[in-house]
Amino acid sequence: xxxxxxxxxxxxxxxxxxxxxxxxxxxxxxxxxxxxxxxxxxxxxxxxxxxxxxxxxxxxxxxxxxxxxxxxxxxxxxxxxxxxxxxxxxxxxxxxxxxxxxxxxxxxxxxxxxxxxxxxxxxxxxxxxxxxxxxxxxxxxxxxxxxxxxxxxxxxxxxxxxxxxxxxxxxxxxxxxxxxxxxxxxxxxxxxxxxxxxxxxxxxxxxxxxxxxxxxxxxxxxxxxxxxxxxxxxxxxxxxxxxxxxxxxxxxxxxxxxxxxxxxxxxxxxxxxxxxxxxxxxxxxxxxxxxxxxxxxxxxxxxxxxxxxxxxxxxxxxxxxxxxxxxxxxxxxxxxxxxxxxxxxxxxxxxxxxxxxxxxxxxxxxxxxxxx
Ligand SMILES: Cc1ncc(COP(=O)(O)O)c(C=O)c1O
Numbered sequence: 001x002x003x004x005x006x007x008x009x010x011x012x013x014x015x016x017x018x019x020x021x022x023x024x025x026x027x028x029x030x031x032x033x034x035x036x037x038x039x040x041x042x043x044x045x046x047x048x049x050x051x052x053x054x055x056x057x058x059x060x061x062x063x064x065x066x067x068x069x070x071x072x073x074x075x076x077x078x079x080x081x082x083x084x085x086x087x088x089x090x091x092x093x094x095x096x097x098x099x100x101x102x103x104x105x106x107x108x109x110x111x112x113x114x115x116x117x118x119x120x121x122x123x124x125x126x127x128x129x130x131x132x133x134x135x136x137x138x139x140x141x142x143x144x145x146x147x148x149x150x151x152x153x154x155x156x157x158x159x160x161x162x163x164x165x166x167x168x169x170x171x172x173x174x175x176x177x178x179x180x181x182x183x184x185x186x187x188x189x190x191x192x193x194x195x196x197x198x199x200x201x202x203x204x205x206x207x208x209x210x211x212x213x214x215x216x217x218x219x220x221x222x223x224x225x226x227x228x229x230x231x232x233x234x235x236x237x238x239x240x241x242x243x244x245x246x247x248x249x250x251x252x253x254x255x256x257x258x259x260x261x262x263x264x265x266x267x268x269x270x271x272x273x274x275x276x277x278x279x280x281x282x283x284x285x286x287x288x289x290x291x292x293x294x295x296x297x298x299x300x301x302x303x304x305x306x307x308x309x310x311x312x313x314x315x316x317x318x319x320x321x322x323x324x325x326x327x328x329x330x331x332x333x334x335x336x337x338x339x340x341x342x343x344x345x346x347x348x349x350x351x352x353x354x355x356x357x358x359x360x361x362x363x364x365x366x367x368x369x370x371x372x
Contacts, residue, residue, distance in 0.1 A: 004237040005226045006243050008291070009118045011050065012356060014254060015242070016136075017136075018114070018133060018135065018136040019134060021103070021133070022130055022133035022134055022158060022170065023130065023133075024130055025126055025127050025129075025130045026238070027040070027126075028337075030083065030173045032335060033189070034333075035320070035330070035333050035350070036333055036334045036335065036337050036354075036358055036361060036362065037072065037335050038334060038335055038336050038351050038352040038353075038354065038358070038362060039116070039121045039269075039336055039350075039352065040237070040313065040337070040352065041191070041204070041312055041352045041367070042076045042231065042235070042237050042352065043231075043232060043233060043234065043237070043284060043355070044352070044354030044358055045236035045284060045353060045355065046235050047234060047235035047236055047270065047274060047280075048234070048235075048274060048277040048280035048281075049280075050226050050273045050274075050276065050277045050280070051234075051235070051236070051270045051273045051274050051277070054265055054272070054273035055270055055273075057271060058265070058266065058269060059171055061122050061321070062265055062368060063265075065186065065265075065340055066107075066261050066265075067261055067264055067268055068264040068265070068268070069096065069268060071091070071272070072096055072268055072271060072272065073091035073092075073186045073273070075092060075272050075275045075276070076091075076093050076094045076096075076243055076245075076275060077089045077091050077093075077094060078226075078275070079275040079276075079278060080213060080228075080245070082278065083214065084214065085213065085214055086214060086215050086216065086217060087121070087212065087216070087217040087218070087219070088184045090248070091183040092248040092251070093218050093245055093247065093251060093253055093262065094243055094244075094245055094251065095243065095244040095246075095251040095255055096131050096241070096242075096243060096263055097241075097242050097243065097244060097258065097262070097263065098199065098227070098240045098241070098242075098258075098262045098263050098264075098267075099231065099241060099242045100203060100227045100229040100231070100239040100242030100243075100244075101127055102240070102242065102258065103227055103242050103243070103244040103254070104128065104201070104216050104227070104252045105127075105131055105159065105197075105198070106244075106255075106257050106258050107131075107134050107167070107225065107254055108131040108132060108167070108242075109135070110135070110166050110200060110253050110254045110263070111138075111166055111167060111253075111254075112132060112135035112137045112166060112167060113135065113137075113166070113198050113364075114135065114136035114137070115136060115137070115138060115347070116137050116138070116165070116166035116167070117137065117138050117139075117140060117162070117163055117165035117166060117167075118132045118137050118138070118158060118165060118166070118167045118168075118169060119142070119145060119159050119160065119167070119168045119169075119196075120139065120140075120142075120168070120170070121141060121143070121151070121156075121170070121171070121174065121179075121343075122141035122142065122143050122144070122343050122344050123144070123176060123177065123339075123345055124171050124175065124176075124177075124345055125174075125175045125201060125203075126140075126218075129132075129168050133363040137166070137167075137244045139248055140159055140163065140165065140180040141342060142155045142156055142159070143181055143344060144167065144174070144177050145313060146345060147242065149174075149178075149307060149309075149332070149344070150179065150310075151174075151179050151180075151181040153185060156168070156189065157189070157192075160189060160193040160196060161190065161192070161193070162286040163287070164195055164196065165201060166194055166196065166197065167196065167197050167198075168189060168193070168196050168197070168198045168199065168202065169199045169201065170186060170198070170199070170200050170204070171200075171201040171203075172186065172200055172201070172202060172208075172310075173204045173207065173208050173210075173305065173309060173310025173311045174204075174310075174311075175204065175311060175313065176249040176313060176315060176337075176339060176342070176345065177309065177315070177344075177345070178306065178307065178308060178309030178311045178313065178314070178315075179309060179310065180208055180210075180262055180309060180310040181213065181217050182210075183210060183212045183214065183215045183216075184215065185211065186198065186200055186212050186216060186258040186273070187216055187221060188225065190221050190223050190224040192222055193221075193223070194223055196223060197223050197225065197250070198223055198224070198225070199225045199227065200212050200224070200226050200227065201227045202226055202227055202228055203227065203228070203231070203232055203244075204232060204310065204311035204312060204313075205228070206232075206233045206285045207285060207288065207292075207310060207311050207312045208283065208287065208310045208311070208350065211310060211323055212224065212226050212227040213226050216264075218245070218246055218247045219247065221247075221332060222246075222247035222249065222250060222309050223247075224246060224247075225244050225245065225246035225250060225251070225354075226245045226246065227242065227243070227244055227245075228242065228243045228245065229242035229243070230242065230270075230271055230274050230275075233281045233284060234274040234275075234281050234287060235274075236267070236270050236271065236274060236282075237282075239264075239266055239267040239268070239270050239271075240247065240263075240264075240267055241263060241268075242269040248255050254318070282342050287355050287356070288312050288353050288354065288355070290316065290356055291354065291355055291356040291358070291359045292308065292312070292314075292353050293365065294359060294360075295308075295351075295353060295354055295359045295362075296308050298323075298363050298370075299314070299316060302367070303318065304316055304317060304318070304370075307345075307348075312352060312353045312354075313350055313351060313352045313353060314351050314353065315345055315348040315349070315350055315351075316348060316349055316351060316366075317337065317347050317348050317349075318349060318366075318369075318370040319370055319372050320369075320370050320371070321339070322338055322339075322347055322348070322349055323338065324369075325366070325369045325370045326349060328369035329362075329365050329369050330367075331365065332365035332368065334362050334365045334366075335359065336349045336350065336351045336352075336362075337350040337351075338350075357363070
């Protein structure tokens with residue numbers, strides 16, 4: 001964060017100095033509709049047909065009344081507990097938010113005070129930084145290590161005991177490096193740092209198949225929060241719904257800083273249908289994993305530098321100028337994300353992994369765009 005003095009707003013009313021100094025999170029969202037969208041790690045096929053049907057059946061009066069949330073937290077716990085858990089999750093341990101972005105914002109708002117510390121990694125998901133800055137927090141970001149972008153376990157352990165930060169944020173698998181860290185290590189961080197709230201962003205957990213939720217008891221590890229979303233696997237990114245799972249006291253505090261109707265009725269109806277159709281999500285994930293193996297082989301054979309680990313995305317360093325390759329891919333109907341300016345991965349393109357057919361379409365366009 002720049003340490004420049006806050007400038008006076010043109011209205012004569014100054015926002016908080018933290019807001020005046022910070023930069024908002026911007027994403028290139030416009031004009032994506034008719035292209036192959038491999039730029040936001042979204043589900044590339046769309047939601048389950050049951051979700052679409054449930055949305056179509058919404059009566060018009062539903063629009064004029066405030067949303068109802070009854071049964072939603074139970075549906076989340078039923079869905080999560082269907083997988084074997086060390087300790088089953090209870091509804092009061094679930095918070096429902098307008099996307100995981102809103103959960104992240106609320107966690108910082110509830111827990112991050114001016115001059116408190118956030119410990120995290122770099123490069124990682126871009127929304128953590130503005131959330132810390134808007135609270136006036138200090139950020140200690142440890143780089144991923146070596147050519148494989150390994151998790152900086154030792155450095156984070158030392159930082160936890162030395163600085164006793166308010167928040168530790170771990171994206172597992174990490175967006176954009178795909179780096180993974182064992183669930184037991186995360187639980188150890190939480191248990192050895194009781195005064196730090198450990199937040200694990202598990203947006204891409206389905207592509208890893210391993211979660212802290214399977215191994216933690218949230219009653220005896222009350223300083224751990226796990227974030228899950230229906231954006232990436234269930235295909236509800238446009239409706240905005242995500243969950244924070246943690247000790248009921250922590251969830252209660254985070255819920256105090258959000259509005260009473262922040263999650264809309266359409267998202268609730270869609271979420272209930274999506275949570276019931278886990279088969280659809282599982283088969284999508286399976287398809288992505290097959291495509292991931294295929295594209296990995298092509299990258300290896302092509303001799304290009306690439307990195308691919310835990311999520312539904314990969315990094316590739318084109319031989320030609322990345323901006324030119326990105327533009328040429330766009331002209332061929334394929335969107336990818338340029339990692340320009342991101343520490344350690346400048347020069348790479350991040351490519352979301354969709355179905356096998358979509359990856360074939362990408363690869364053909366990529367090879368044509370990045371001629372050697
Ligand atoms: C790591 C990570 N966390 C959170 C989000 C936001 O998720 P949601 O759509 O649920 O707000 C994203 C979206 O790209 C992400 O990559």
